[in-house]
Amino acid sequence: MNFVRLGLWLLRRERTLKGINSSGEWRVLLLALIIGVGSVATTGFLGDRIKRAMSEQGANFLGADLLVSSPRPITHWPQHALATSSAIEFTSMVAQGDAFQLATLRAVDAAYPLRGSVRIAARPFEPGVARPALPPRGSIYVDGTLLPLLNAQVGDRVQIGEAPFTIAGVVAEEPGQLGGVFGLAPRVFLRADEVAATRVLQPGSRVSYLYQFAGEAQALAAFGAALKPALDSTQRLIGSREGVETLRGAFVNADKYIQLTALVSLLLSVAAIAIAAHRHALRHYDQAALLRCFGATTAQLRTLYAVQLLTLGLLGSLLGIAIGAAMQQGLALMILPDAATRLPALGSAPVGVALVSGLLALAGASLPALLRLIRVSPLRVLRRELPPLPLAAWISVAVSGSALLALVAWVADDAKLVAVFVGALAGLAAVLVLLARLALLGGQAVQKLSHGPLRFGLAQLLRHRFDSTVQLGAFTLALFLVALLALVRSDLVDSWRAQLPPDAPNYFLVNIAPQQQADVAAFLQQHRLQASALYPMVRGRLVSKNDAPIAATLPPEERDNATLRRELNLTWTTTLPANNAILAGQWHGSQRGAAISVESGMAERLKLAVGDSLGFQVGDQMLSARIGSIRSVKWDSMQPNFFVIFAPGQLDALPASAIASVHVAANQASVLPGFVKTFPGITVLALDKLITNIEAVFAQIIGAIQLLLGFLLAAGMAVVVATLLASLDARQQEAVLLRTLGAQRAWLAKSLWSEFIALGLLAGLLASACAEIAMALIAHRLFELPPRPHPWLWLVLPTVGALLVGLSGWLTTRQITRVPPMQSIRALG
Structure with a gap:
């Protein structure tokens, strides 16, 4: 007998079974695998696209093959034969009439950039033409976002410090443009030899000196090796493969948070797979025992069930990868809204990582049940005994689980962070399980006061205590993380703003020269600021x-x-x-x-x-x-x-x-243009605009994580459905007995709805309590803010939990109320 073909035939046959004989656990297993692999593939694809963008176009991002950044001028260099360019970067005010705006100024020489190109357009949003980055004398090139802020257009005159400049064009493209996505001020190009005329730079001004080098790889390597020991900790040597540091740092932080969210989805999916695989094994012990009676060996049974498992693993992983490929574009648009279309096409490396993740998750969760299944005794057809779980099962769980976490740590490039996160997650899961047990014990009092279908539904919830605890813990975790992220997004900044007194400073005055201090103080006193x-x-x-x-x-x-x-x-x-x-x-x-x-x-x-x-x-x-x-x-x-x-x-x-x-009060805002004209070299930093920009970046990261919360909720639901399927046989026996004793379908349906809605309500209440406690700790420890209650949370989360768990539970178990008692007895007999 060909056990490979038999395994595929049996898998196909189970897919077509209906009613109480259907193998719903395979569908749950497949769904959980799709969810887990999809979350991993989504983050993998996006991270790979960003990394390859910085690797493939690294020199273009930097404007050179090698970049040295320093807060001070560097005058001595190792001997080299490389092309060089230098620039300085600092922030200052750009003013036109009564309008002024903080900008990042990059003062360049004629050689800038050594790699890549700068495209200058006559108007914003035009493709522009390649030109030297060095503007004509007395002119500047500006980021297109600066023009509406100043109510200006190309050809207008603006003031930088004490020097006037003409806007000669709009920067449509420049080296390192992706890095500007997270910038807090528009970019302006000016000539390095005209910086002194602005008189903006004062002692103590924060300036970055950028030195660019380009040449042959061997000469670059020798130059870098000679230079690196001479640099101190404040100076950075950046190669073309590293890309622009601002983009790399900002994305790495966002990427870590997103990967951790995906890890939660993957771990919940593993729990659902383990429960579904256990249910599958229970349903197939008799089948395996019968095959053993017909002469099947352990190796043949291993082939039979391994083929089924591998088929589902490959199918679920490939579907998850396809979903991840679609989802990652949404993440890219949220994190890098201005650069998503310029990222490289999808790569093949994340496909391998996601596929291996799926197979390892499936192996670790399913092998214990599979190893027990293939060792079933032929006497199972006469006696209902099961073989003990072999040592190999525990070894397989340990090896697969360790390999999966090692793979995740390798992809995240931070083993310590993953280890701490998994440990914290395990601790949180233990606390949630304990709370779930306490909540179920508290439900006994409610059950005694109720009657009819509600009383029976609550009794069922308490009777299946282990399954109810797992369901309650898993779904509470999913709802808690969703709620916590929503509160962090909307609450902390609002609470912090509310703590500020009405007269809190809203502007910083920076780079005040010693000879200006008396005049600045007099100006502020004169205008009662x-x-x-x-x-x-x-x-x-x-x-x-x-x-x-x-x-x-x-x-x-x-x-x-x-x-x-x-x-x-x-x-x-x-x-x-x-x-x-x-x-x-x-x-x-x-x-x-x-x-x-x-x-x-x-x-x-x-x-x-x-x-x-x-x-x-x-x-x-x-x-x-x-x-x-x-x-x-x-x-x-x-x-x-x-x-x-x-x-x-x-x-x-x-x-x-x-x-x-x-x-500066709202009715005093007209004083600021006069201050900028009187003291053109002083930088006026508007804190409201700075906070708004930080909030925008924060919202982009949180929005991306919220997109992944769909995977998290789906994984929580998969655990709920898997545990319901695991208890389906026991529920079917109870339903048969109740129908035989005269219970009506409507009464059974109401009891099922009562059970699942109560479970969802409990999960929502526990998640609300956990979210309130976590937010209070975050606000107090990190932001020194008083606790702030959220009454709406106690209404929304239980309602959402009741709807989701109630609907999924009813769809999973509704079949047992529709089968006539005699047919149920025959099926179970």
Whole structure:
């Protein structure tokens, strides 16, 4: 007998069975596999497209084969024979008439870009023509989004600092354009030799110096190897394969969140597959025993059921991959709305990852039931005994599960994050199971007070306690994550805004030169604008602790801390700023000397304590100061805040610019154009616009995750349906007995509806409670906000849960109410 053909024939036959003999668990298994693979394929396709876009067009993204970014000019380079170009990038105000807008200015030389091209158009949204990025003298090229913000058009005159410029064209395409998707300010190109005329750059201004190199691969490799040891932690060497760092960093963060959401869907799908496979094995023990009586060997039974399993695995995986290919475009449009159409076509690598994920998930969840099935004794036809679960089953679960998690960690490129997330998810699942058991125990009191079909439905829920606990836990988890994400999206920013006082500063004044400080203060006082104190700033890098390199004092995983990779804004003052509080040590006050105060978060990350001596490199000078106090900072106060504050005496003689925050009421907005004209070199940063841009990026990421929540809800429903199918035989026996004793179909149907609606209501209530607790913890621990109740959540989630679980439960079990008692007895006998 050909057991391969027999396995396929039996699988096809089961698909055509109707009624109580139907094999619904195969459909659930297939659906769960499609859901799990679809979620993995969706994120895999999108991540692969982004990575290949940065790899295939890396040089075009950078504008060079190699890019060096530094906060300070670099004057000495290893000897090389490469083409070079340099640019500087900084933010400043661009004004036209009474309108002004913060922009990112890139000052370039004639060689920019070394790779790729810049296309300049006469009007926004036109394709433009390739031109040098260097504008004509006295002119600039601008991002098309800047024009409506300034109510300007090509040919108009605008002001940057103290210099006027003519808008000579619109930038239609540029190297690194995808990276601008997450930018907070429109891009402007100007000539590097005209920056000085603007008088925008003051001591302490934040400037990025960009050095580009292009040439043969061997020369680039030698140059990079010679240069890398000479760069410090604030300077970055970026190759063409790395792409634009802003895009890479922003997408990697979003990609990790999305991959973790997909992982939850995959794990829930594995649970549904395991339950469905167990149900399938129970239904086929008699079939396997009969085949053993006819002479089938263990190897032949293994072939028979492995063929069925592999067929379903391949079919479900391929359908999931097809769905993922369609869904990833929606994700791309949400995360990269302006760049999705320019991404490369779908690649083949995610297909292999998704396919292997599906097969590993299927193997880990199904092999225990399969191994037990093929070892069934021929005596099963006479005695209803089952063989014990073999050791190989547990080994297969461990190997398949470990391989699946290893694959996910490899794709996510962060094994630690995946391990922590899976551990936290396991802990959450355990808590939800415990809550589900307690909720079911509480349901006993309700059941005793009810009557009729409702009383019987609740009794059924309590009778199938294990299945009810699994269903309740799985669906509560899905609803909880959906609710939590919805609350995070809509609640935190609104709550934070509500905490701000009406007169909270809504503008920052940056790059105030020393000679302008008195005039700025007079201007603000004249127009009755409420401003903070003017804080002087110099930029310096933390390099040592107690005369040892700071990185050497930290654990290896902390040595790439962002605080060490960038220059800090340093200030000095005698007065403790508002919204700061001393936690340890003493504030230096008016005492002059080498004392500093360090923010508590920085002190915790870098293992700093009162009394430690820190060394800072400020320009070409080295300064040393001892920590006199550690303080907390309320960063969301909209006031100028600093990680490190010096006592007067050490920084006073250094060239510095100043920063201040100011509150401008709606009826005072007309003052700002006059301020920009009076002080053209000062950057006016509108916090409302900054927050709006951050919210837009946040909404894009959350929207993408919400798209994946469809997989999450579907996976939760698959667990519910799988557990219902697993209890279908017992339910059928109960229904036969009740019908034989005279119960009507309508009465049975009402009891089923009561059971499933109660299950959905419980899941919604538990999810609401968990979401409220989680939001309160997030708001308090991360944002220092008071808890905020959400009454609507307690209505929406139970209603949604009751509808979804009620409908799926009824569709799964309705057949048992429609079969006549005699036919049911014959089928079960």
